[in-house]
Amino acid sequence: MGIFVKNATLSVSISLTALQTVGFWAPEGLTETQRCLYRWFGVFSFMFMLGSYIFIQVVDLFMIWGDLPLMTGAAFLLFTNLAQATKIVNIMVRKQRIQNIVNDSDKVLTEVQTFEEKEIVKSCNREMIVLQVVYFSLTLITGLGWATSAEKHQLPLRAWYPYDTSKSPAYELTYVHQIGALLIAAFLNVGKDTLVAALTAQCRCRLRLLGLSLRNLDKGLDTEDKFMLTPDQEKTVSSRLRLCVVQHQETLQAAKELQECFSEPTFAQLTVSLIIICVTAFQLSMTQPDNMVRLLSMGTYLLNMTFQVFIYCYQGNQLTEESFEIAGAAYECLWYKFSLRLRRALLIVMVRTRRALRLTAGGFTTLSLTSFMAIIKASYSLFTLLQQVNEESHLDPEQQFVDHTGSRLSSHLRQHSLTMGFIVDNANNSLRVCLTLLKVVGFLTPPQTGVYSFFLWVYCFASFMFLVGGIIIAQTGAMFQIWGDLALMTSASFLLFTNLAFALKIINVVVRRRQIQAMIDDADDDLVAEDREEGRDIIKRYDASKSPAYELTYFNQSSSVMVASMVNTCLDVMVASIIAVCRCRLGLVGLSLRRLCEGIPVIGKDLLTSDEEKTVQFRLRQCVIKHEAALKSTRLIQQCFSYPILAQFTVSAVIICVTAYQLAMELNNGNRVRSIPMASYLLCMMLQVYIYCYQGNQLTEESYEISGAAYECPWYKCSLRMQRSLLIVMLRTRRAVQLTAGGFMTLSLSCFTSIIKASYTFFTVLKQVEDRNPK
Structure with missing residues (x-):
C-alpha cells in the first residue's frame, strides 16, 4: 500500500491517509517487526497530540475548581480531546471490522458500469467533499485564531505545566507544542468524523444503486405491447431481482456493522458536543469585544462543533430516507406485468423496507435532523443555566444542613424454578442469584401445604416488617412532624419513596409468585433445551440517644438497610433478567430463520x-412455535410487572430530583465527604431506571430483527407457499414487542432520557421554591 489510501470515495481516501500517516491505521502487508514499530509510532503520536495534553488539562481543571469562567475555559477543549481519544481507541481496536466495511463498499462502488450508476457514485463523492472542505476550513480558521490571539507571554490555551512557561525557551517550546498538537489533532479529528460520515454516505449510495436496479428490472426487455412477460423475460427479471435482494442484504449488513462499530463513540461525541457547544457559547459571551481575533476564533469553534454534530445527524437522516425509497423504487417497475411469483418476491422486499434503516448513538437517539435540533436546544438550556449560576456565584445563600444517610439500591426482582434446595437452579446466572436471595428472605418460596405454609407466610411477613414495613411507618411519622420545611422534607422523602416502591415490588412478587415462577420455568426450559448517629431522620417511640437503645436501633437500621438494598437489587435484576431471557429467545428465533437453508x-x-x-x-x-412462545412470555411480563414498574418510575423521578437537591445542599455546605454517598445514591437511582429502559429497548429491537432475519435467508429460492409463510412472519413483526409502564410509557432509552429530564425540571422547581422562601 502506498502513502495515499485508494478508495472509490475521495473523502474516505483522505481520512484513511491521515489516520495512516499519524500511526492509527496500519497499512496492509507489514511484517511483524514493522507492525510493532508502527504501533509504537501510534503511541508516540497519541501522547504528542492528546495524551500529555489531556493530563495537564485535567490537573489544571482541579487547580481552578470552583471558578466557573476558568473551568469552562479549560473544559471545552478537554472534552473535545477526550472524545477524540475515545474515537481513536475505537478505530484502533475495531480496525479489522472497519477495514472490511471499507473494502466491501469500495468493491461495490468501483464495479459500477452504467452512466446512471457512475453519476450516483459521483454525486455521493461530491457531497462528502463539500462537507469535508467546510469542516476543514472551520477547523483551520479556529486553530489559526487561537494561535494568534494569545497575549504576550501567555499560552493560547489553558493548561498546567510542571515548569514556568513564561520564560524562554520554555515558553516558545510549549507554544509550538500546543499549536502543533492542536492543529494536527484538529485535522485528524476532521478525518475521523468525515470517515464515519463518508462510510454512511457510501451505504446511502449503495441503497440508491439498489433502487436504480429495481426500477430497471425490465430494462432492455420488449414489454411495450405485452400484457404479461414471456417465460424467458420472466427468468431474466427473476435473475435480476435475486441480485437486487443479495445487494440489499449486503447493504443492510454493512449498515449493521457501521452501527456496531461506531454507535458508542458517536454517542460519546454527541454528548461531549452538547457540553462543548454550551461552554463555548458561554466563553464567547464572556470574551472581550476588543479582542476580535479571539472572538472570531471562538465563534468559528462554536460553528465547528455545531457542524460536527450536523454531519453525523445529516448522513444518518439521509440514510433513513434512502432506505424508505427502496419500496418506491420497487413499485416503479412494471410489476403489474410480472407473474404472481415475482409479485410476491417484490412484496417481500417492500415489506422489509417498511422498517427504516436507522443508525443510533448508543441506542439513545437516532441520527437525524430532529436529533440535531434537540442537541442544539439542550445546549442552549445548559448555556442559560451556566449564565444563571455565574450571576449567582457571588451571593452567599443560606443553606440548611440536614443529617441523613443511607443509600439504598432500588431495583426490581427476579425468579425461577424454586426447589427445596438452598440454591435455586436456573440457566441464567443473574436469575439464580436473585431467586436464591428472594427465597432466603421468604418472598419466593417453594409451594408448601399445611403448617409449613403458615410458617412460611409468617416468616415472609416478619421479613417484610424488618426490611421495610417498620421503617415506612417510622418515616411517615417523621414526615408529618416536619411538614412545611422543604429541606427537611426532601431529606426524609427520598428514602421514604424508595421504601414505598420497594414494598410495592415485594407485594407484587408475593401475590404473583406462581405466575412468575411458571414464566421463569418456561423460559428456562427453552434456553436449556437450546444450549453513632442515627442513620436516618425518622421517629421512634423511645429515646434512641441512650444506651442500649441507640446500639440496638443503629444495628436494626444498618442491617435492614443492607439486606433490603440487596433484596431490592435482586427484585430489579430479576425483572431485567426475565426480559433479557425473552430477548435471548427472540435472538434464537432470528438465528434459526437465518439458518433455514443451512446444509x-x-x-x-x-x-x-x-x-x-x-x-x-x-x-x-x-421457528413460528418458538416465536409464539416468546411473544406469550412478553405478554406475561407485561401483565405481572407493568404497574410496579410504573410506580417505580414515578417514584424514581421524584427520588432523583430530591437526591440531586440534597446533593447540591451538601456541596454548598462544603461537606464533600457526605456528598460522596449522596452522589452514589443518585447514580444508583438513575441506574435503576436505566436497566429497565435498556432491557425494554433491546427487547423491542430484537423483535424488529425477526423480520430482517427472515429476509436474510435465501427466500427467493423457495416456493410460493414458503414465501407466503415468511411474509406472514414478517408482517407480524411490523408490530414491535413493547413493554410499558402501566401503559403510560414504553420501556426504552427515550423513556429513560424523559425521566431524567422530568427529574431535572422538578429539581429546578425545588430550587426556585427555596430561593423564594429563604430562612
Whole structure:
C-alpha cells in the first residue's frame, strides 16, 4: 500500500491517509517487526497530540475548581480531546471490522458500469467533499485564531505545566507544542468524523444503486405491447431481482456493522458536543469585544462543533430516507406485468423496507435532523443555566444542613424454578442469584401445604416488617412532624419513596409468585433445551440517644438497610433478567430463520427440490412455535410487572430530583465527604431506571430483527407457499414487542432520557421554591 489510501470515495481516501500517516491505521502487508514499530509510532503520536495534553488539562481543571469562567475555559477543549481519544481507541481496536466495511463498499462502488450508476457514485463523492472542505476550513480558521490571539507571554490555551512557561525557551517550546498538537489533532479529528460520515454516505449510495436496479428490472426487455412477460423475460427479471435482494442484504449488513462499530463513540461525541457547544457559547459571551481575533476564533469553534454534530445527524437522516425509497423504487417497475411469483418476491422486499434503516448513538437517539435540533436546544438550556449560576456565584445563600444517610439500591426482582434446595437452579446466572436471595428472605418460596405454609407466610411477613414495613411507618411519622420545611422534607422523602416502591415490588412478587415462577420455568426450559448517629431522620417511640437503645436501633437500621438494598437489587435484576431471557429467545428465533437453508446446497439452483422444501418448511414451523412462545412470555411480563414498574418510575423521578437537591445542599455546605454517598445514591437511582429502559429497548429491537432475519435467508429460492409463510412472519413483526409502564410509557432509552429530564425540571422547581422562601 502506498502513502495515499485508494478508495472509490475521495473523502474516505483522505481520512484513511491521515489516520495512516499519524500511526492509527496500519497499512496492509507489514511484517511483524514493522507492525510493532508502527504501533509504537501510534503511541508516540497519541501522547504528542492528546495524551500529555489531556493530563495537564485535567490537573489544571482541579487547580481552578470552583471558578466557573476558568473551568469552562479549560473544559471545552478537554472534552473535545477526550472524545477524540475515545474515537481513536475505537478505530484502533475495531480496525479489522472497519477495514472490511471499507473494502466491501469500495468493491461495490468501483464495479459500477452504467452512466446512471457512475453519476450516483459521483454525486455521493461530491457531497462528502463539500462537507469535508467546510469542516476543514472551520477547523483551520479556529486553530489559526487561537494561535494568534494569545497575549504576550501567555499560552493560547489553558493548561498546567510542571515548569514556568513564561520564560524562554520554555515558553516558545510549549507554544509550538500546543499549536502543533492542536492543529494536527484538529485535522485528524476532521478525518475521523468525515470517515464515519463518508462510510454512511457510501451505504446511502449503495441503497440508491439498489433502487436504480429495481426500477430497471425490465430494462432492455420488449414489454411495450405485452400484457404479461414471456417465460424467458420472466427468468431474466427473476435473475435480476435475486441480485437486487443479495445487494440489499449486503447493504443492510454493512449498515449493521457501521452501527456496531461506531454507535458508542458517536454517542460519546454527541454528548461531549452538547457540553462543548454550551461552554463555548458561554466563553464567547464572556470574551472581550476588543479582542476580535479571539472572538472570531471562538465563534468559528462554536460553528465547528455545531457542524460536527450536523454531519453525523445529516448522513444518518439521509440514510433513513434512502432506505424508505427502496419500496418506491420497487413499485416503479412494471410489476403489474410480472407473474404472481415475482409479485410476491417484490412484496417481500417492500415489506422489509417498511422498517427504516436507522443508525443510533448508543441506542439513545437516532441520527437525524430532529436529533440535531434537540442537541442544539439542550445546549442552549445548559448555556442559560451556566449564565444563571455565574450571576449567582457571588451571593452567599443560606443553606440548611440536614443529617441523613443511607443509600439504598432500588431495583426490581427476579425468579425461577424454586426447589427445596438452598440454591435455586436456573440457566441464567443473574436469575439464580436473585431467586436464591428472594427465597432466603421468604418472598419466593417453594409451594408448601399445611403448617409449613403458615410458617412460611409468617416468616415472609416478619421479613417484610424488618426490611421495610417498620421503617415506612417510622418515616411517615417523621414526615408529618416536619411538614412545611422543604429541606427537611426532601431529606426524609427520598428514602421514604424508595421504601414505598420497594414494598410495592415485594407485594407484587408475593401475590404473583406462581405466575412468575411458571414464566421463569418456561423460559428456562427453552434456553436449556437450546444450549453513632442515627442513620436516618425518622421517629421512634423511645429515646434512641441512650444506651442500649441507640446500639440496638443503629444495628436494626444498618442491617435492614443492607439486606433490603440487596433484596431490592435482586427484585430489579430479576425483572431485567426475565426480559433479557425473552430477548435471548427472540435472538434464537432470528438465528434459526437465518439458518433455514443451512446444509442445503442452494448455489446454482433456481428453486429448492421438494425434499429440501419439506425440510425448510419443518424448520420454519419450529421457528413460528418458538416465536409464539416468546411473544406469550412478553405478554406475561407485561401483565405481572407493568404497574410496579410504573410506580417505580414515578417514584424514581421524584427520588432523583430530591437526591440531586440534597446533593447540591451538601456541596454548598462544603461537606464533600457526605456528598460522596449522596452522589452514589443518585447514580444508583438513575441506574435503576436505566436497566429497565435498556432491557425494554433491546427487547423491542430484537423483535424488529425477526423480520430482517427472515429476509436474510435465501427466500427467493423457495416456493410460493414458503414465501407466503415468511411474509406472514414478517408482517407480524411490523408490530414491535413493547413493554410499558402501566401503559403510560414504553420501556426504552427515550423513556429513560424523559425521566431524567422530568427529574431535572422538578429539581429546578425545588430550587426556585427555596430561593423564594429563604430562612
